[in-house]
Amino acid sequence: MKVGILGATGYTGQELLRLLNNHPEAEIVYLGSSSSAGKDIAAVYPHLSGCGYVLEDECIPDLDVLFVALPHGIAAARVEPLLKRGIKVIDLGADFRLRDSLEYEKWYKVKHANPGIISEAVYGLPELYRDQIYGKSLVANPGCYPTASLLALVPLLEEGLLQKQTIVIDAKSGVSGAGRGVNQALHFSEVNENFKAYGVAEHRHTPEIEQQLTFAAKNKVHVSFVPHLVPMTRGILATIYAQVAEGLGTEGQKEKILRECLKEAYQQEQFVHLLPEGVWPQTKYCYGSNHAFLQLKYDERTGRVIIVSAIDNLVKGASGQAVQNMNIIMGLPEGMGLAARGMWP
Ligand SMILES: NC(=O)c1ccc[n+]([C@@H]2O[C@H](COP(=O)([O-])OP(=O)(O)OC[C@H]3O[C@@H](n4cnc5c(N)ncnc54)[C@H](OP(=O)(O)O)[C@@H]3O)[C@@H](O)[C@H]2O)c1
Incomplete structure (x- = not known):
């Protein structure tokens, strides 16, 4: 090929x-x-x-x-x-x-x-839209923040488990997310020992996230999306908050229902993992790899679920996912060439 x-x-x-x-x-x-x-x-x-x-x-x-x-x-x-x-x-x-x-x-x-x-074009997020990708000639590879956010949210919205207008996505990215071009805000001395929000409520990934969530919910969805720049090279960690749907089981059942939904969505997947209860995703889990990691907790005091999602922006958030898409459209095993493990530290 x-x-x-x-x-x-x-x-x-x-x-x-x-x-x-x-x-x-x-x-x-x-x-x-x-x-x-x-x-x-x-x-x-x-x-x-x-x-x-x-x-x-x-x-x-x-x-x-x-x-x-x-x-x-x-x-x-x-x-x-x-x-x-x-x-x-x-x-x-x-x-x-x-x-x-x-x-x-x-x-x-x-x-x-x-x-x-x-x-x-087909929107190329294989774990969510695999059937649509197969055989296509033009693939729109998703953005990095959308990948981290949609993996966490789409299955829950498809099942009607969240109040769709209450979603807050608080995401942090390493500096490589901005590419290699020269930009004063990305100089070492500007980024090092610093942590800042940017593009608040106006980042370009907002309409992409909302578009796919709207398809999942079959109803217009708006999100509060705030990206942050973290002084590290690679990785995205998105912490997502949403009010759970009214009438979603008893208090004791809610977390189990939410967890079961993500577990079912990804249990056959080789690159997306719901971690064991209590183990929270870290960017180093995915560093250099095509893996994505998820965890959630239902907070009964607020009625909100908190989901954390981690990917490497350059791999699952870009090039790894692109190779995964190539494998699908060319009829190859989806994980071909992506088996290499990540790096630590
Ligand atoms: N960085 C990420 O984490 C990430 C994640 C998901 C998606 N993306 C998307 O992937 C694309 C590439 O991102 P990147 O991070 O690889 O960017 P990058 O490091 O800035 O590289 C882009 C490359 O494009 C080439 N280029 C051609 N015409 C250009 C022009 N007019 N201005 C600037 N560069 C030009 C340059 O290579 P030559 O000079 O050799 O032609 C440059 O090295 C972007 O659309 C970005 O939004 C990036």
Whole structure:
């Protein structure tokens, strides 16, 4: 299977390269770069020394699958001819995640270059939408905060176990979530020994989370979503609060019902795990791996359930999930090339 990566020098691009380099069915034949064409990848990322890959310009050869790991706005303009050439495209950016192009334009502040093609894309969160992904040619790989949030919330909303307008998502991310580009707010001295909220009630992942929760609840859902920047390289920890549905069993039964719902949703899954009672997710559980970890507790004093969800933003939140999606659309075992365990410490 011939695969390529556009944006290979970015953080998600190099993570794709790390994963695909060990994938038994993938042959990396193209690494596109607008800034480093002609250089060996090791000149940009020395830890990839010996792979022997040379970065090329953005002239894309014939491929089975192309991963687009570029800033939003570029994929929408470029994808149609690629699909016509029979290349399957997995976009790690946001161009095909929102079904409504006007919502995209409102939140991303750019004109969508090809609104007509959005309906061809599938939202690629395998544990929730696996059946829809199989056989598709265009995959919108979910955002990192949405992945952590939706894994925790969708099964509970589908079962009507939460009051849908009471959801609060308090999420924290490592700095790699912002990509490799230079930005003053991300300098070491700004981030180190610091902890701050950003994008409060206006982060671009809000409409993506709300869109998928609305599908799950079959009714419009709004959430309070507050992301935070944590002085660490990788990882997302989302702490989620919601009032449980009225009439949900007796006091003693509520936590059991909520737990059973997530347990049933993920007990067959290889990458999403509801931890044993009392064990709370940590970002290091997922560091460098495609695993996601969940835990919940019902607080009977407030009537709220508190759910904690942890992923690695660059793996389950981006490149690992993209490889999982590739495996599904190409009819391969879903975990192929993703078995490598994470790193600790
Ligand atoms: N970082 C995460 O945790 C994460 C998680 C989920 C999704 N995503 C999404 O994945 C995509 C890639 O993210 P990333 O974190 O890998 O970004 P990044 O580190 O900033 O890399 C993006 C790459 O795109 C290329 N590029 C081409 N045109 C560009 C332009 N006009 N401006 C800037 N870069 C340009 C650059 O590579 P060349 O110079 O070699 O062309 C750059 O290295 C984004 O859409 C992002 O939202 C990121």
